[in-house]
Amino acid sequence: MAEPVAVKLTQKDFKSDQEVRWCPGCGDYAILAAVQSFMPELKIPRERTVFVSGIGCSSRFPYYMNTYGMHSIHGRAPAIATGLSVSRPDLSVWVVTGDGDALSIGGNHLIHALRRNVNLKILLFNNRIYGLTKGQYSPTSEIGKITKSTPVGSADSPFNPLSLALGAEATFVARTLDSDRKHLQSVLRAAAEHNGSAFVEIYQNCNIFNDGAFETLKDPATRDEYLIRLEHGQPITFGADGQRCVVHPPGGFGLEVRDTASVDPADIVVHDATVSEPAYAFALSRLPGLDLRNTPIGVFRKVDRPSYDELVVSQVETAKAKATGTPEDQLAGLLTTGDTWTIL
Amino acid sequence: MAKQVRQLDRVVIRFAGDSGDGMQLTGDRFTSETAQLGNDISTLPNFPAEIRAPAGTLPGVSSFQVHFADTDILTPGDAPNVLVAMNPAALKANVGDLPRGADIIVNTDEFTKRNLTKVGYAANPLEDGSLDGYSLHPVALTAMTIGALADHDVSKKDAERAKNMFALGLLSWMYSRPYDSTLRFLERKFAARPELVAANIAAFKAGWNFGETTEDFGVRYEVKPAKMSPGTYRNITGNQALSLGLVAAGVRSGLPVFLGAYPITPASDILHELSKHKRFGVTTMQAEDEIAAIGAALGASYGGSLGITTTSGPGVALKGETISLAVALELPLVIIDVQRAGPSTGLPTKTEQADLNMALFGRHGEAPVAVVAPRSPSDCFFAALEAARIALTYRTPVILLSDNYVANGSEPWLLPEVDSLPDLRVEFATEPNGEDGKTFLPYLRDPVTMARPWAIPGTPGLEHRIGGLEKADKTGDISYDPANHDFMVRTRAARIEGIPVPDIEVEDPDGDARTLVLGWGSTYGPIGAACRALRQRGLPIAQAHLRHLSPMPANLGEVLKGYDRVVIPEMNLGQLAHVIRARFLVDAIPYNQVSGLPFTAAKLESMLEEVVKNG
Numbered sequence: 021m022a023e024p025v026a027v028k029l030t031q032k033d034f035k036s037d038q039e040v041r042w043c044p045g046c047g048d049y050a051i052l053a054a055v056q057s058f059m060p061e062l063k064i065p066r067e068r069t070v071f072v073s074g075i076g077c078s079s080r081f082p083y084y085m086n087t088y089g090m091h092s093i094h095g096r097a098p099a100i101a102t103g104l105s106v107s108r109p110d111l112s113v114w115v116v117t118g119d120g121d122a123l124s125i126g127g128n129h130l131i132h133a134l135r136r137n138v139n140l141k142i143l144l145f146n147n148r149i150y151g152l153t154k155g156q157y158s159p160t161s162e163i164g165k166i167t168k169s170t171p172v173g174s175a176d177s178p179f180n181p182l183s184l185a186l187g188a189e190a191t192f193v194a195r196t197l198d199s200d201r202k203h204l205q206s207v208l209r210a211a212a213e214h215n216g217s218a219f220v221e222i223y224q225n226c227n228i229f230n231d232g233a234f235e236t237l238k239d240p241a242t243r244d245e246y247l248i249r250l251e252h253g254q255p256i257t258f259g260a261d262g263q264r265c266v267v268h269p270p271g272g273f274g275l276e277v278r279d280t281a282s283v284d285p286a287d288i289v290v291h292d293a294t295v296s297e298p299a300y301a302f303a304l305s306r307l308p309g310l311d312l313r314n315t316p317i318g319v320f321r322k323v324d325r326p327s328y329d330e331l332v333v334s335q336v337e338t339a340k341a342k343a344t345g346t347p348e349d350q351l352a353g354l355l356t357t358g359d360t361w362t363i364l
Numbered sequence: 365m366a367k368q369v370r371q372l373d374r375v376v377i378r379f380a381g382d383s384g385d386g387m388q389l390t391g392d393r394f395t396s397e398t399a400q401l402g403n404d405i406s407t408l409p410n411f412p413a414e415i416r417a418p419a420g421t422l423p424g425v426s427s428f429q430v431h432f433a434d435t436d437i438l439t440p441g442d443a444p445n446v447l448v449a450m451n452p453a454a455l456k457a458n459v460g461d462l463p464r465g466a467d468i469i470v471n472t473d474e475f476t477k478r479n480l481t482k483v484g485y486a487a488n489p490l491e492d493g494s495l496d497g498y499s500l501h502p503v504a505l506t507a508m509t510i511g512a513l514a515d516h517d518v519s520k521k522d523a524e525r526a527k528n529m530f531a532l533g534l535l536s537w538m539y540s541r542p543y544d545s546t547l548r549f550l551e552r553k554f555a556a557r558p559e560l561v562a563a564n565i566a567a568f569k570a571g572w573n574f575g576e577t578t579e580d581f582g583v584r585y586e587v588k589p590a591k592m593s594p595g596t597y598r599n600i601t602g603n604q605a606l607s608l609g610l611v612a613a614g615v616r617s618g619l620p621v622f623l624g625a626y627p628i629t630p631a632s633d634i635l636h637e638l639s640k641h642k643r644f645g646v647t648t649m650q651a652e653d654e655i656a657a658i659g660a661a662l663g664a665s666y667g668g669s670l671g672i673t674t675t676s677g678p679g680v681a682l683k684g685e686t687i688s689l690a691v692a693l694e695l696p697l698v699i700i701d702v703q704r705a706g707p708s709t710g711l712p713t714k715t716e717q718a719d720l721n722m723a724l725f726g727r728h729g730e731a732p733v734a735v736v737a738p739r740s741p742s743d744c745f746f747a748a749l750e751a752a753r754i755a756l757t758y759r760t761p762v763i764l765l766s767d768n769y770v771a772n773g774s775e776p777w778l779l780p781e782v783d784s785l786p787d788l789r790v791e792f793a794t795e796p797n798g799e800d801g802k803t804f805l806p807y808l809r810d811p812v813t814m815a816r817p818w819a820i821p822g823t824p825g826l827e828h829r830i831g832g833l834e835k836a837d838k839t840g841d842i843s844y845d846p847a848n849h850d851f852m853v854r855t856r857a858a859r860i861e862g863i864p865v866p867d868i869e870v871e872d873p874d875g876d877a878r879t880l881v882l883g884w885g886s887t888y889g890p891i892g893a894a895c896r897a898l899r900q901r902g903l904p905i906a907q908a909h910l911r912h913l914s915p916m917p918a919n920l921g922e923v924l925k926g927y928d929r930v931v932i933p934e935m936n937l938g939q940l941a942h943v944i945r946a947r948f949l950v951d952a953i954p955y956n957q958v959s960g961l962p963f964t965a966a967k968l969e970s971m972l973e974e975v976v977k978n979g
């Protein structure tokens with residue numbers, strides 16, 4: 021992990037000279053601004069920060085960050101970032117991806133990066149649509165969704181990105197919203213502190229092809245009823261006056277939402293992101309209904325496991341420490357291993 | 365009775381048996397003993413795609429051929445002088461390759477009615493006279509091995525399994541091989557089980573003594589050492605040499621090496637080998653697929669490592685999009701394709717050269733890369749260094765086209781001095797390169813190499829963004845300008861074309877040849893052997909062999925125009941011939957074989973004889 025150093029940076033330092041080219045009103049702007057104003061807090065010099073992305077509207081992100089960056093190819097950012105992170109443990113490597121990029125074409129790389137626990141901070145901008153290719157349904161679009169490629173409704177069931185990440189052995193899983201800068205930054209902070217892969221789903225509005233997809237979570241009239249703000253160590257209650265809560269019904273497999281008044285306060289689940297059993301975070305990830313009612317945001321899971329980077333680097337370092345002589349001498353030794361013979 | 369000793373100048377032996385019989389190991393040991401003696405050697409293993417095809421069947425036959433001589437040789441030999449057949453299937457699968465008069469040593473214990481029926485022998489070939497034209501040596505290999513180990517503390521199964529050592533002992537006696545290295549090898553291999561060391565050594569010695577005492581083997585042979593340049597040698601396969609070349613590239617460049625790979629025959633051995641050399645700063649990653657493997661390698665290159673990915677044809681197909689990205693990013697990347705017979709899974713353990721088109725052209729957009737091909741097992745070492753040199757100096761992906769024939773074949777290798785290997789040191793960008801002294805221009809090129817600066821993350825002041833979108837010249841900013849795109853496409857092509865590569869050399873000892881044979885890659889040995897044979901018979905012929913397929917040597921056009929006829933033998937349907945015709949307007953004659961097997965020198969010789977004599 022990149023070590024913090026004392027450098028005084030501001031949001032401006034993280035803005036590149038490139039003109040930002042998302043559609044006016046796109047949720048990506050809010051995320052960009054939130055990330056740019058958050059980065060100075062990490063005290064990591066710009067040159068040691070790298071953003072790697074795939075392809076999609078969201079994946080244009082690295083061009084706008086005044087750090088090192090690579091806009092790569094569709095779906096492959098986690099793989100490319102893995103090679104970079106493992107070979108350069110001194111860097112802070114961030115992956116920016118979309119729902120199509122991460123979960124469709126790049127699904128394989130995403131799950132393997134997570135299971136390995138590569139030291140990557142993965143920001144998945146989920147707008148539940150293919151933005152860049154102008155509005156086809158994505159692996160997170162609702163079943164029945166009418167889009168250009170599904171004129172009578174999509175027949176595909178969507179992925180739940182958090183459930184998927186948990187199934188892939190992710191050690192850090194969180195969700196946040198493009199429009200809630202404070203919450204977004206609190207999640208980024210937790211992700212940046214995490215050793216290993218941090219998977220952050222960011223609900224992002226595509227106002228051109230899927231406008232209002234998360235409106236119920238943002239509209240002051242509905243959001244309190246729909247959103248569950250997870251806080252570590254706090255009982256999970258929500259609603260304007262905390263009138264709803266989450267319980268673990270005896271005998272059931274998962275979690276359920278109840279009226280707070282109807283349950284014994286001792287039965288309300290106290291959120292603990294460090295529970296080692298992923299079933300808990302998984303149950304949280306299954307709470308929302310099709311209409312997004314009961315959507316938890318915040319850090320679902322944060323557990324410790326050695327990162328792939330550490331393990332790989334330590335194997336190489338251990339072997340190097342045991343070796344004696346210059347690399348040239350060692351090479352000469354290697355060439356002459358096995359059965360050799362000499363002709364005079 | 366003292367046995368007669370006869371001198372030979374060269375011998376080809378083929379060990380053949382069931383995949384479980386340990387024939388690869390037997391062949392390997394015989395080769396090692398032969399190397400110790402100082403013969404020149406060339407070997408060719410041939411094994412089935414299945415790990416253990418049903419025992420005793422034709423598809424389950426595994427073989428190892430070794431050619432050794434008192435002069436320098438170029439191929440593993442066309443036809444064996446000796447066949448060791450451990451069962452009826454091995455006999456049936458191989459007897460067709462033997463010239464009349466060849467020695468056949470068979471394990472009679474396996475010639476049961478059941479085993480014979482399994483491979484479709486109606487009568488026992490050892491008895492029905494069908495092998496009368498050969499010198500047949502029936503040996504009860506299994507029974508004698510078990511007998512020899514009667515006093516040993518090993519199971520019957522372990523005793524039986526030592527029969528390959530009995531066979532090795534017998535052959536080692538027949539060809540007067542020094543066997544110390546084999547005894548040492550057995551001690552190492554079974555270090556954890558001393559009873560197996562003893563049993564295998566006893567089986568080996570029993571085989572040796574059997575040769576000495578039995579009447580059946582009246583003659584013992586000797587092949588004198590070959591005249592070889594002084595120095596230290598080891599026997600090496602192409603995949604081993606290639607792996608060592610990659611380690612050497614890391615040492616000579618001073619860069620960490622990062623290998624991303626997904627297992628695939630016949631390339632996996634490179635991953636296995638490199639994973640052992642971590643002390644050289646080599647990191648290996650077994651990725652989730654070929655796309656991730658090359659992606660990780662490219663990510664490591666971006667970070668300042670020598671990024672490498674190893675695979676075979678199907679994997680290169682998957683890597684295509686990332687290779688194009690690397691073309692756009694202009695970063696060093698070495699892609700190793702150990703070719704096998706396709707299309708699709710094809711014949712995964714057999715050889716072919718049919719990925720040349722893919723290497724040269726198999727990507728979207730105008731995406732030129734450099735392509736090199738080793739000509740022999742030991743040359744894989746130098747080809748790997750050359751691929752790394754081009755990648756690092758010119759900041760480009762380089763495809764190295766090996767194939768199953770060179771990858772698994774072996775030959776003696778005169779070990780190079782480490783100091784004599786090319787210096788591959790590179791310089792990373794550390795300072796802004798703009799005229800104002802402050803700006804960094806990631807696509808400002810070096811005037812000589814046309815390479816852009818390699819500015820790795822972590823370098824203060826050089827923060828920049830790269831990507832697959834077309835970049836403006838110099839600044840590297842996204843550019844949709846038509847004229848800029850045209851310029852960049854031409855520049856990327858010109859920078860590959862402009863890579864200096866050594867001139868092609870022509871071998872024409874008398875200088876009077878009118879026919880040139882042009883080859884590339886692993887066909888060097890058989891073509892060379894065929895040319896030598898023709899010249900010995902007074903037929904002039906010139907040979908030239910391409911190591912660089914992109915860019916091609918600058919003198920190639922001139923060389924081709926200097927001959928009346930150009931023949932291009934390839935293990936594909938004429939892929940190089942196509943390029944040569946298109947590029948140089950030379951009416952080259954393709955000669956093609958796509959059987960999964962290498963050319964035999966004899967076949968090339970008779971084809972070339974036709975061309976030389978009849979034009």
Ligand SMILES: Cc1ncc(C[n+]2csc(CCOP(=O)(O)OP(=O)(O)O)c2C)c(N)n1
Pocket residue numbers: 075076077078079094117118119120121122145147149150151152153158
């Ligand atoms: C190999 C390949 N296939 C298809 C495309 C076309 N393509 C570009 S972006 C995209 C979908 C992007 O959707 P998402 O990841 O959700 O990103 P968004 O634009 O919504 O941010 C597709 C299909 C491509 N660039 N490359």
Ligand code: SF4
Pocket residue numbers: 041042043045046047048077078147151152225226227228229
């Ligand atoms: S198409 Fe949608 S996601 Fe893409 S930039 Fe426009 S609003 Fe944003």
Ligand SMILES: [Mg+2]
Pocket residue numbers: 076118119120145146147148149150151158
């Ligand atoms: Mg999307």
